[in-house]
Amino acid sequence: MKSPRDLPRIDELLGAAGDLAARYGKGAVTGALRESVERARSELLSGVDASVEVSTLVAGAAELLAARRPEALRPVINATGVVVHTNLGRAALSAEAVEAMTGAAGTCDLEYDLASGARGSRGARLAPLIAEASGAEDGMAVNNAAGALVLALAALAVGRPVLVSRGELVEIGGSFRLPDILAASGARLVEVGTTNRTRAGDYAAAIDRHPDAALILKVHPSNFQVSGFTESAEVDELAVLARARGLVLLHDVGSGLLGPSEHPWLAGEPDLRSSLSAGAHLVVCSGDKLLGGPQAGLIAGDAEPVGACRRHPLARALRLDKLRIAALQATLEAHLRGDRRAIPVWRMLDAEPAALELRAMALADACGPDARVADGESVVGGGSAPGAVIPTAVVRIACASPDRVARHLRHGEVAAVARVDDGALWLDPRTVDPADDTLLGELVRAALAAASTAAD
Numbered sequence: 001m002k003s004p005r006d007l008p009r010i011d012e013l014l015g016a017a018g019d020l021a022a023r024y025g026k027g028a029v030t031g032a033l034r035e036s037v038e039r040a041r042s043e044l045l046s047g048v049d050a051s052v053e054v055s056t057l058v059a060g061a062a063e064l065l066a067a068r069r070p071e072a073l074r075p076v077i078n079a080t081g082v083v084v085h086t087n088l089g090r091a092a093l094s095a096e097a098v099e100a101m102t103g104a105a106g107t108c109d110l111e112y113d114l115a116s117g118a119r120g121s122r123g124a125r126l127a128p129l130i131a132e133a134s135g136a137e138d139g140m141a142v143n144n145a146a147g148a149l150v151l152a153l154a155a156l157a158v159g160r161p162v163l164v165s166r167g168e169l170v171e172i173g174g175s176f177r178l179p180d181i182l183a184a185s186g187a188r189l190v191e192v193g194t195t196n197r198t199r200a201g202d203y204a205a206a207i208d209r210h211p212d213a214a215l216i217l218k219v220h221p222s223n224f225q226v227s228g229f230t231e232s233a234e235v236d237e238l239a240v241l242a243r244a245r246g247l248v249l250l251h252d253v254g255s256g257l258l259g260p261s262e263h264p265w266l267a268g269e270p271d272l273r274s275s276l277s278a279g280a281h282l283v284v285c286s287g288d289k290l291l292g293g294p295q296a297g298l299i300a301g302d303a304e305p306v307g308a309c310r311r312h313p314l315a316r317a318l319r320l321d322k323l324r325i326a327a328l329q330a331t332l333e334a335h336l337r338g339d340r341r342a343i344p345v346w347r348m349l350d351a352e353p354a355a356l357e358l359r360a361m362a363l364a365d366a367c368g369p370d371a372r373v374a375d376g377e378s379v380v381g382g383g384s385a386p387g388a389v390i391p392t393a394v395v396r397i398a399c400a401s402p403d404r405v406a407r408h409l410r411h412g413e414v415a416a417v418a419r420v421d422d423g424a425l426w427l428d429p430r431t432v433d434p435a436d437d438t439l440l441g442e443l444v445r446a447a448l449a450a451a452s453t454a455a456d
Ligand SMILES: *Cc1c(COP(=O)(O)O)cnc(C)c1O
Pocket: 144, 145, 146, 147, 172, 176, 219, 220, 221, 222, 223, 252, 253, 254, 255, 285, 286, 287, 296, 297, 382, 383, 384
């Protein structure tokens, strides 16, 4: 057995760890090599026959470094059938949005007017597009919908009562809890009605009790449904009340649907245009759900409340960077010219059943003899259209250990995520970019082969 005296010097190890130093930096590598050597030293001292080989010690350091430096974001093929998958980055961006981001990545005219050579406005590119897309007087965009709500409440209701139905005090995606958002903004929550039933008269009574109330907040409970004995006040009723009492009506519509949709599974989903024309003064929504753009929070509505949001100091803290402005502008322009096919979220939602079936058949062929085409259900996801399912064609692969195949798929050359259910692996072509179909077939075949041979 070797003794601690046989351990190589750090200099010697550094000489053999050139690749690591190029990747992680010399300081970090030196530290990791010291740890690797120390570990071997204490093992030897306690009687364990640890290796003193340079290659082993360098490999130990490489492991430590890899564990400390997380890997970069990797592209993932989404075969889950969840169109807006929050864990997979929500909306996939359009090619135009990606191109716009690349164009803005270097120095660009973000706040510079090239015509006059004078300072320009960061928000000026988006304001008219958001206004036009929603039918509002004015619009702006900030970091996300949570930020948009905090900003609107801080700008319009700080220190004053804000009325919210008890049925709309929602939690969305774990870290978004409406009462917390309200508290963070400095507004005071006044709960109205009950969990299952809140009428316009309940809001009127609450305003009587709180004559200094500033705002009625209506929130789309986007990720759950209540059924049975339920009632909620419509936007138009609340708009009449808000106007009569001099309050602002703010509607969080959530998903960023711009106008009413012809899809039956989006029937219950509120949209910006309808909400504003029903009388909401202000609407907020996410940029990366059904709008199909980058993470952002849109604010649209009457000029006065939007202006108050724009002038509030928090607007600076929540503002968008040039990359997301570029991507959001490209996404909104595609909506405005009616080119939904340019936007991946809408290409997925609008996919024809016949086209999906053909793709599923080709994918099943590529996946091997155990793959069959079956009827399935996609979902909108991202806290939109809860309970609604979209009929789709899926590939069902019966296999001994679908969990193991799914794991190999995640660890493949390109990562792919599928659904495991009912003892089978399910692939939904709706949420896969058609350009990835062939690759997905190859990845599944490889994962099936690896799962049947590997001893894991
Ligand atoms: C998703 C959602 C939010 C949160 O949106 P972010 O853009 O993720 O901040 C807020 N309200 C509703 C109704 C939502 O659906």
